[in-house]
Amino acid sequence: VSARHRVLGVSGSLRAGSSNTGLVRLAARLAPDELDVHVVDWIDRLPYYNADLEAGAPEVVVQWREAVARADAIVIGLPEYNWGPSGVLKNAIDWATRPFGGHALKDKVIALLTSAGKSGGVHVQESLGPILGLIGNVVVTEPPVQIAMGPSRISADGHTDDPEIVELVAAKMAAVAAALRDRSSRASAGV
Numbered sequence: 001v002s003a004r005h006r007v008l009g010v011s012g013s014l015r016a017g018s019s020n021t022g023l024v025r026l027a028a029r030l031a032p033d034e035l036d037v038h039v040v041d042w043i044d045r046l047p048y049y050n051a052d053l054e055a056g057a058p059e060v061v062v063q064w065r066e067a068v069a070r071a072d073a074i075v076i077g078l079p080e081y082n083w084g085p086s087g088v089l090k091n092a093i094d095w096a097t098r099p100f101g102g103h104a105l106k107d108k109v110i111a112l113l114t115s116a117g118k119s120g121g122v123h124v125q126e127s128l129g130p131i132l133g134l135i136g137n138v139v140v141t142e143p144p145v146q147i148a149m150g151p152s153r154i155s156a157d158g159h160t161d162d163p164e165i166v167e168l169v170a171a172k173m174a175a176v177a178a179a180l181r182d183r184s185s186r187a188s189a190g191v
């Protein structure tokens with residue numbers, strides 16, 4: 001019997017019709033049974049990061065840090081804005097990486113799912129992926145989920161008529177589950 005793992009799903013696009021939110025919802029539906037996916041859809045309520053707010057951090061910041069801390073893995077619907085991540089997502093990441101030395105966003109298995117323009121979001125994944133690694137996480141790079149012209153192919157509720165997208169997202173979630181299993185077995189072997 002495999003252990004259950006907690007997965008946090010979050011989208012970096014606030015648009016009601018967001019295809020990146022759709023990728024997160026599709027990922028939640030296709031996740032193997034051993035993964036419990038919980039979607040957070042309120043990162044837009046986080047204030048802009050400001051170190052002056054650290055003492056007595058706002059409740060929403062505390063909740064966000066707890067949601068990240070509880071998760072074994074994080075699945076991010078990651079739009080590409082000018083070759084980089086959206087501001088709202090970068091802000092949420094920055095909050096989760098403080099306080100320095102005791103932050104929540106480490107030792108996570110992370111999957112990036114992008115629906116973007118013609119490039120499919122290769123640039124944003126090439127930039128944010130290694131950064132999440134430097135912060136102390138394991139990014140599941142295979143198979144890449146970089147959907148070109150995704151907004152016309154995926155609805156915000158995660159519907160798509162394209163079986164290749166379904167197959168790709170299912171394979172990504174299977175890879176997340178495999179990475180978590182691998183991590184658990186190494187932890188129990190004391191490696």
Ligand SMILES: Cc1cc2nc3c(=O)[nH]c(=O)nc-3n(C[C@H](O)[C@H](O)[C@H](O)COP(=O)(O)O)c2cc1C
Nearest residue numbers: 013015018019020079080081082083115116117151
């Ligand atoms: C400010 C801005 C910058 C963008 N820059 C890029 C880009 O560099 N590369 C790209 O492929 N698409 C770019 N796009 C298009 C977005 O990737 C596209 O709108 C995205 O799929 C929207 O995601 P959503 O459906 O989740 O809202 C940009 C869109 C915006 C609003």
